[in-house]
Amino acid sequence: MDKKFDSTISIIRVLAMLSIIVGHWCAMMGINDYQLLAIGVEIFLLISGFLYRKKEVPNALKWIGQRWKRLIPPYWISLALVISIRILIGLEIRLDSIIICMLNLQGLDRIFINLVIHGIPGMGQVWFLSVLAVAYALMIVLKKKKEFEEYISEHRCMCLIVSVFGQFVLVYAGIQIVYIICFFIGYFWGNDWHVDRKQYGFITLSLMVAMIIRLISRSVIDGTNIYDHIIARWSFIILAIWSVVTLTGVCNVFKKLSGQLARARGWKLLDLASYPMFLTHYMFLSGDFTVNKWCFNQTLAMVVFTIISAVIIMIITDFKGIKKVICV
Numbered sequence: 001m002d003k004k005f006d007s008t009i010s011i012i013r014v015l016a017m018l019s020i021i022v023g024h025w026c027a028m029m030g031i032n033d034y035q036l037l038a039i040g041v042e043i044f045l046l047i048s049g050f051l052y053r054k055k056e057v058p059n060a061l062k063w064i065g066q067r068w069k070r071l072i073p074p075y076w077i078s079l080a081l082v083i084s085i086r087i088l089i090g091l092e093i094r095l096d097s098i099i100i101c102m103l104n105l106q107g108l109d110r111i112f113i114n115l116v117i118h119g120i121p122g123m124g125q126v127w128f129l130s131v132l133a134v135a136y137a138l139m140i141v142l143k144k145k146k147e148f149e150e151y152i153s154e155h156r157c158m159c160l161i162v163s164v165f166g167q168f169v170l171v172y173a174g175i176q177i178v179y180i181i182c183f184f185i186g187y188f189w190g191n192d193w194h195v196d197r198k199q200y201g202f203i204t205l206s207l208m209v210a211m212i213i214r215l216i217s218r219s220v221i222d223g224t225n226i227y228d229h230i231i232a233r234w235s236f237i238i239l240a241i242w243s244v245v246t247l248t249g250v251c252n253v254f255k256k257l258s259g260q261l262a263r264a265r266g267w268k269l270l271d272l273a274s275y276p277m278f279l280t281h282y283m284f285l286s287g288d289f290t291v292n293k294w295c296f297n298q299t300l301a302m303v304v305f306t307i308i309s310a311v312i313i314m315i316i317t318d319f320k321g322i323k324k325v326i327c328v
Contacts, residue, residue, distance in 0.1 A: 007262030008193075008251040009047060010271045012244055016040035016047075017274040020125070024285045025305075028292060040278075041128050042182055042240035048132065049139075049186030050193070057143050067136065071275075072104070074316040075129060078279040081312065082122045082289075091288055094118055107131050113229060114174040122283035135183040156188045164234075171229045178233045185241070193248035200245060207242045210235040276313040284308060 016039070023038020057063045079101055086093045097118045100106050107130025109117045119127075142149050152159050160181075167177050195203065214235040221227045251258040261267055284291050284305050291308075295301035 005263075007259045008248055009051070010262040010267070011251060011258060012043065012047060012247050013274055014267065014270045015247065016043035017270075017277050019043070020278065021281050021285075024125075024282055028285045028290060029298075039236050039240045039243060041125075042179075042236050043244060044128070045132070045135070045179060045182040046186035046189075046240055046244055049135070049183040050189055052139060053187045053189075057140055060140050060144075063140070064136075071129060071132075074276055075104075075126065075279055076102070077316045078276075078283075078312070079120070079123060079126075081280075082120055082283050085289065086121075093120065101126070104129055104133060110179060111176055112174060113171070113176050121287035122289055124286060125278065125282040128278075131179045132183075135180050138180065139183075139187065153188055159188075160185065168230060171225050176229055176233075178229070178237065182237050182240070185237070193244050194252060195245055195249075200249070203238075203242050203245055207238050210238045273313050273317055276316045277309065279316065280309055280312045281305075 018040075020038050020040035023040070027038075083093055083098060085091075097120050100117060101120055101123060106117060106119050106123070107127030109115045110127050110131055111134065142152075163177070163181050163184075167181060170177055210231075214231050217227050217231050262271075283289050291301040291305045292298070295304055
């Protein structure tokens, strides 16, 4: 048994990826206007921060190289695929968009909200990689300043409150740091995601209040900074925290069953393919290649989407990893 394997994280990671796909599918169908199912990005940020708090970065350049090798080549392959298809079928593709995406700058408009970036249709989800790169850079700086890291850890509630108020102010200056805060909530959360009943009740109550505020404010101030960049974003983060905590609790209650599920070959393959799934699914749910544009019913659209996605995922997934999972 692999002592480093965390079955709970595996289950959360796969379910987060599936939530993104379901959310984007519903958006394609014109339903789920609030996108409440698509909280996978926030969950990924939370668990990424959580996992990297426990890891040392003795050599920053080596660590960056390892992350680059893990994240960027599959991204470039999926990017090349979209670009190639657009060129082959005669669709417009901007040179500046290609350069921006190649340099992983496509998501800077999620931080600098007044910045206009022309992305590539079908690759709208990869803004996450730009934000993650910024979070990683800040994390490396933090790890080099151990005393500052320990201070934040000891006063994390106060620091969270300060950062939240700071985010409110910065939004009106055109800077959005909510995703960075989300990453560091995971980073400074603690040793595990288990909470007691009182803490779980507080998180659940916070979620209910956040959703009520969101529902009410949507009809009044939709399209404003306070709704789009504060209320909507924080309701997603609170929902993501509640989901992670709830799933952790369920996995702890059904520890044996969850461990068996996470170690099943099929689930391990899903876990291995979660990042390629993230990179490839959106091109067929939004933009010019949307499957419902060339399928006469939803059942066929789902079948076509599944087959095409599976083929492309196989192309960009680590074949050594697949072989290792299958042969175990």
